[in-house]
Amino acid sequence: MLAHVLLALHPRAFQQQIRRRLATVDTVVEVLGSRQSLWERLKREVFDLVVISDSRLPAPAAELAGLIGGLPEAPEIVVISSHAGQEERAQLLAAGCKGVLDASVSSDGMADVLVTMLEQRRALEQQRISGARKLAQPRLNDFVSRSPVMQSFLGLVERVLDSNVSLLIQGETGVGKERLARAIHNEGPRTNGPFIAVNCGALPETLLESELFGHEEGAFTGASRSHRGVFELAHNGTVFLDEIADLPAHLQVKLLRVLQEREFRRLGGERNISVDVRVIAATNRNLEEEVRTGGFRRDLFFRLSVVTLTIPPLSERREDVPDLVSDYIEHLRPRLGRDVYGITDEALSALVDYAWPGNVRELINVIERAMLLTNGERIQTSDLPLSISQHLSAIDAVPAAMASASPGDLDLPAELLEHPWNHVRRLVVDRVERAYIAGLLEKTRGRVGETARLAGMQPRSLFEKMRHHGLSKESFRSARDAS
Numbered sequence: 001m002l003a004h005v006l007l008a009l010h011p012r013a014f015q016q017q018i019r020r021r022l023a024t025v026d027t028v029v030e031v032l033g034s035r036q037s038l039w040e041r042l043k044r045e046v047f048d049l050v051v052i053s054d055s056r057l058p059a060p061a062a063e064l065a066g067l068i069g070g071l072p073e074a075p076e077i078v079v080i081s082s083h084a085g086q087e088e089r090a091q092l093l094a095a096g097c098k099g100v101l102d103a104s105v106s107s108d109g110m111a112d113v114l115v116t117m118l119e120q121r122r123a124l125e126q127q128r129i130s131g132a133r134k135l136a137q138p139r140l141n142d143f144v145s146r147s148p149v150m151q152s153f154l155g156l157v158e159r160v161l162d163s164n165v166s167l168l169i170q171g172e173t174g175v176g177k178e179r180l181a182r183a184i185h186n187e188g189p190r191t192n193g194p195f196i197a198v199n200c201g202a203l204p205e206t207l208l209e210s211e212l213f214g215h216e217e218g219a220f221t222g223a224s225r226s227h228r229g230v231f232e233l234a235h236n237g238t239v240f241l242d243e244i245a246d247l248p249a250h251l252q253v254k255l256l257r258v259l260q261e262r263e264f265r266r267l268g269g270e271r272n273i274s275v276d277v278r279v280i281a282a283t284n285r286n287l288e289e290e291v292r293t294g295g296f297r298r299d300l301f302f303r304l305s306v307v308t309l310t311i312p313p314l315s316e317r318r319e320d321v322p323d324l325v326s327d328y329i330e331h332l333r334p335r336l337g338r339d340v341y342g343i344t345d346e347a348l349s350a351l352v353d354y355a356w357p358g359n360v361r362e363l364i365n366v367i368e369r370a371m372l373l374t375n376g377e378r379i380q381t382s383d384l385p386l387s388i389s390q391h392l393s394a395i396d397a398v399p400a401a402m403a404s405a406s407p408g409d410l411d412l413p414a415e416l417l418e419h420p421w422n423h424v425r426r427l428v429v430d431r432v433e434r435a436y437i438a439g440l441l442e443k444t445r446g447r448v449g450e451t452a453r454l455a456g457m458q459p460r461s462l463f464e465k466m467r468h469h470g471l472s473k474e475s476f477r478s479a480r481d482a483s
Helices: 012-022 038-044 060-071 084-095 108-132 148-160 176-186 205-212 249-261 287-292 297-304 318-336 345-352 359-373 386-403 414-418 423-444 448-455 459-469
Strands: 002-010 026-030 051-052 076-081 099-102 167-170 195-199 238-241 278-283 307-310
Touching: 002 038, 002 108, 012 026, 012 038, 012 108, 038 051, 038 060, 051 108, 076 084, 084 099, 099 108, 099 359, 108 195, 148 176, 148 307, 167 176, 176 195, 176 238, 176 278, 195 205, 205 249, 249 278, 249 297, 318 345, 318 359, 345 359, 345 386, 423 448, 423 459, 448 459
Parallel strands: 002 026, 002 051, 051 076, 076 099, 167 278, 167 307, 195 238, 238 278
Antiparallel strands: none
């Protein structure tokens, strides 16, 4: 976290000594003007530590300390006193002051005390930011896989783990992009700093700018007090920008400046703030295509994608499904309070053969649902959604049809025999997927919502697959529908 300190000290020479000692790359130190009101300044701006000479405190001192303590983001208050007696010290401490220091202490000794207080403040703030995630601290071991494609991917992740370069994580919805970003943070050089995630597509444009970069008092209607943004709070840590393709154009410019210059301005601000953060961005869209169509800045794309990590979808690593199912049953059992300890072979086969358009997130939801519905200690096929159990029946019918056909009836293209099985499987599945989606779109006359419902996938996932296969809903609408 980038700390902000306000000094209201006397004499001026003493104030300058303290300022020089506290002003580092991790701390912004400001000075209260001789004619400024301390209370008015604190009502408008956010500080972590306020250091005040008793000569600059309005009387009674304890009353002011109590008012400061009632602010939304109350700073720590330290009073430097040259004449406070035991009773006044007790009043100040009881009112919420962090400490009352004797003015006779050397500036070096006083600065050491203040630095310690700032470190304590940083620790408390980081605990507040990450407190909701205490029970979920992902590690790279969570992604251990039998799949060769996933093992190769994890090898690339390990090679960039200890660097501070920006990363771009790509992958379909539900593959675990944020979980991977957290794992990289937890095992990288910034593990002791904060990790803050922001969904760029979830907030209105003005609020998103304030969330990322903060704002000053009066920057917009309702901004009655300054506000620190994510980049200040994540100083020495990691900022995870999910759905980066949804970032508005003018914020793309500000983000580019942070990546290039390591500084930015708050919304409505006039001074630059320097920060040290690692940026990890994520998207399930093709950013290169967004750049080509003008929806995303080319220079920002190159800055973000120093290393691009594309998480393989679950459909390409079905070897991992049995281990994932076992892990999720173990993980969910105490939380759900259900005595479920395994899954039948038939149900597991259905899960392995399913296409998983919603990826790992969908698998977790399916296991959780099945554990709630099952009457025994093992998940049955009947506990699975119809989209999965019926899919198994359709697959079972294929070998029977093939068994009754002669080899010549299969009409297998000779060129397929020149490629390894994994390549052939991907090619065939890709062709079948395109034909399947096109058939459903034909059936629904291009209604994407209805098509997604019939396919058992989210509309967003369907849009991605349509883009991949070059399908547009307009192509399936009749003239009557278009009019």
